[in-house]
Amino acid sequence: MGLAPRPDARVASRAAGDATNDLVSYDPASQEGWITTRLDMLVNWGRANSLWPMPFGTACCAIEFMASAAARFDLARFGMERMSFSPRQADVLICAGRVPFKLAPVIRRIYQQMPQPKWVISMGACASSGGMFDNYAVVQGIDTIIPVDVYVPGCPPRPEGLMYGIMMLQEKVKRERMSDTSLRDELDPDPASNLYIPPAVIDELSEPFGNSVHQTRSGL
């Protein structure tokens, strides 16, 4: 109960001449330091500015990610200096680098271990699409495994690029509505869910452009 009133506030007790009871009045008419806002906005503001990243760095992009976190680019400006190497204490999974098929169940497990609300940034060409590694070992985009909020292009993206992606994610977080629970739906392998990608679509999405599509696959 010790909020200091604004200097020009008309405090009820002072007006009554009682110095021993010089407290903040709850009367709205007293013009003290009150803010009214939507709970959505307040919560989203808090979330957006204290995203704790879970760095999932598997390749060269992770080096650039480390540069973003270090002093020159300073991710701490966005409230993201607290790298969470445990998924249980993380808000945003930053997948920096290519994900081989052997890691696919691992990244899905990590995503599932993160508490809601959670977001995913796919950093770099490899994480977003498999990049140049159109081969037997590499997942053709982590969005075939987990839902992705922001894709950062580049090979690797510069730290500015990653930060632009982070700021886009912050924008996205700030626009969320708590009433819209569908945002919090977990990825579900259930074919009826919206996040389910049918095999034909995965195949189609992961085909490269150009005419070499079937040149090396299953011909033998």
Added chain:
Amino acid sequence: MSAPFTVIHAGHAATGEPAPRTPTQVPHRGGTANPSAARLQAQFPQFYERHEVIWGDTTVYVRPEAILDVVRWLHDDAGEQYDYLVDVTAVEYRDVEHPLEVVWHLRSLPFRRFLRLKAQLPKGTPLRVPSVWPVYRGADWLERECFDMFGISFEGHPDLRRILMWEQYREGYPLRKDFPLRGRFSRAEQLRQALSQNPEAKYSMEELTIADAFEDLPQDMRQRLAGGERTGE
């Protein structure tokens, strides 16, 4: 458990030889062969095929079935002392007639020598070669990788299974020339199979039994391990 290790001073057995210098002129082919090649030929005339010197390194071709004996001799003989196995790998050539080659890189620290052994495995025959694990324990993972990528089975290896690809990988041996770049299955099928692995099935029971932590494992797990059970199958 571990034996006290001996310090090896490189070149201590090569007394009388001039101090090593960085070579300035190395011929592509030819030049002085590693003296071990001639001794190897005298020791194993029936298994020795030929040797060649390329860029100053000696490559000895031996019969595949003899590789363990050859390597053991090279390791134990006082005049050779090849105490370091650098690598075990394999090469497949585009030429379909050309046999697959398994390659061992050996280094003798006391004599400052480097020797490359090759064994040729004709295509169309079962790809089998003895494991050198009894001589060099470090061959364990190298041979597993070679098995994983080329499908060469190293006989006598204690735990020959895939190491880079997951154990249930069914598409074949990726570094073989007949392996399609994107694998044999469709992307969706690859993803489905990959996601159905159990990420916890990372260690084999064999690995757990030899781990230092074995004594700390719960009783039931120790019993299962001792009974030969394996994870993730």
